[in-house]
Amino acid sequence: MRTLYINIGELLQIRDHSTTYLSGNEMNILPRLQDAFLLVENDTIADFGEMRYADAVSADRIIDLQGKFMLPAWIDSHTHLVYAGNREQEFVDRINGLTYEEIASKGGGILNSAKRLQETPEDDLYEQSKLRLEQVMAQGTGAIEIKSGYGLTPEAELKMLRVIKRLQADFPATIKATFLGAHAVPAAHKGNRDEYMNVVINEMLPAVAEEKLADFVDIFCEKGYFSVEDMERLLRASKKFDLKAKVHVNQFNITGGVPAAVKHNALSVDHLEIINEEDIAALKNSDTMPVALPLCSFFISIPYTPARRMIDAGLPLALASDYNPGTSPSGNMNLVIATACIKMNMTPEEAINAATVNAAYAMGLEATHGSITKGKKANLIITKSIPSYGYLPYDFGNTNIHQVILEGKEI
Ligand SMILES: N=CN[C@@H](CCC(=O)O)C(=O)O
Numbered sequence: 128m129r130t131l132y133i134n135i136g137e138l139l140q141i142r143d144h145s146t147t148y149l150s151g152n153e154m155n156i157l158p159r160l161q162d163a164f165l166l167v168e169n170d171t172i173a174d175f176g177e178m179r180y181a182d183a184v185s186a187d188r189i190i191d192l193q194g195k196f197m198l199p200a201w202i203d204s205h206t207h208l209v210y211a212g213n214r215e216q217e218f219v220d221r222i223n224g225l226t227y228e229e230i231a232s233k234g235g236g237i238l239n240s241a242k243r244l245q246e247t248p249e250d251d252l253y254e255q256s257k258l259r260l261e262q263v264m265a266q267g268t269g270a271i272e273i274k275s276g277y278g279l280t281p282e283a284e285l286k287m288l289r290v291i292k293r294l295q296a297d298f299p300a301t302i303k304a305t306f307l308g309a310h311a312v313p314a315a316h317k318g319n320r321d322e323y324m325n326v327v328i329n330e331m332l333p334a335v336a337e338e339k340l341a342d343f344v345d346i347f348c349e350k351g352y353f354s355v356e357d358m359e360r361l362l363r364a365s366k367k368f369d370l371k372a373k374v375h376v377n378q379f380n381i382t383g384g385v386p387a388a389v390k391h392n393a394l395s396v397d398h399l400e401i402i403n404e405e406d407i408a409a410l411k412n413s414d415t416m417p418v419a420l421p422l423c424s425f426f427i428s429i430p431y432t433p434a435r436r437m438i439d440a441g442l443p444l445a446l447a448s449d450y451n452p453g454t455s456p457s458g459n460m461n462l463v464i465a466t467a468c469i470k471m472n473m474t475p476e477e478a479i480n481a482a483t484v485n486a487a488y489a490m491g492l493e494a495t496h497g498s499i500t501k502g503k504k505a506n507l508i509i510t511k512s513i514p515s516y517g518y519l520p521y522d523f524g525n526t527n528i529h530q531v532i533l534e535g536k537e538i
């Protein structure tokens with residue numbers, strides 16, 4: 128099936144295969160074509176170009192966009208979309224003055240979600256998660272990373288990862304799974320982190336690898352959670368199973384986790400609300416992608432990742448939603464890019480690059496996703512009629528999407 132989209136007002140993010148990720152000043156350039164056509168063959172972008180060449184293209188059906196814009200679907204490289212129930216009571220507790228850390232130290236936070244998840248049957252967990260996935264796909268997300276980490280027992284972690292596997296099989300969004308057994312020390316191992324790390328490394332990790340349930344490994348490297356030494360131990364063990372790392376680091380404190388993650392060739396370091404010059408130096412000339420999560424900063428009122436400082440220092444940056452019940456109960460990537468522009472002083476070009484090209488790299492998908500490139504996956508957004516692409520983050524809180532196309536099909 129060949130579908131030809133004609134009269135595209137602007138075709139955004141056109142690249143060739145040589146672009147893996149964008150750093151520093153490169154992030155401020157968004158290559159685009161005005162008055163364009165694009166040809167989708169089955170699930171793949173087959174061709175695109177100026178409208179005046181469209182007549183020569185044969186197709187089974189032709190769709191006239193009447194000036195609407197087209198761009199690659201968003202890529203959300205950091206989520207915890209599989210979870211049970213919500214945490215609106217903690218939201219109210221924070222309004223009444225408690226901090227995220229205070230709530231966690233009283234047994235709330237991640238442990239609260241873990242208790243709910245352990246009690247939830249797999250089918251119920253799948254149904255709850257499926258609704259969230261359908262919602263973010265309708266909001267333009269075409270590829271998404273989903274973590275475990277609310278199980279915290281071997282059985283419950285595997286249950287989460289099996290739900291992710293079912294979502295992979297049932298939906299056209301590209302899904303990557305990350306094993307985050309080291310998300311918090313569960314009550315059963317309270318005060319004995321080493322004992323729990325042994326369970327994560329010696330029991331969970333081999334079982335996850337055996338069932339091929341994860342593409343990546345993660346750990347919450349933070350005071351009160353896991354240390355840099357725990358992270359190094361886990362990353363060394365994961366290499367044996369060929370699992371690259373994407374780590375939670377520097378959310379509340381600088382722990383030395385960034386240079387350690389870079390040393391272990393982590394694919395990404397995520398959060399970075401707090402960052403120092405040593406971290407920036409470590410990331411410079413590394414292959415590790417820094418990932419900012421502005422909705423987490425917004426929702427729990429913590430600093431925003433200093434995007435300007437990082438990009439101006441020549442670093443790349445990706446943006447993701449962190450969709451989870453505690454710190455970001457939204458997976459809306461349109462809101463992510465708006466918040467990045469409004470609160471982190473990223474330009475619309477930088478934000479769009481961070482949520483497409485750089486985000487694809489942060490999921491290991493740079494060869495197939497994240498740009499309008501011949502041969503890449505036809506995961507596309509058709510916007511409503513908008514005056515310019517800058518209108519997307521400007522019109523914050525609204526979703527200017529007319530149609531989402533995943534694997535070449537309108538969803
Ligand atoms: N900080 C660690 N993990 C999640 C939050 C988990 C939760 O509060 O449930 C995050 O990325 O923000």
Ligand SMILES: [Zn+2]
Nearest residue numbers: 205207375449
């Ligand atoms: Zn997270």
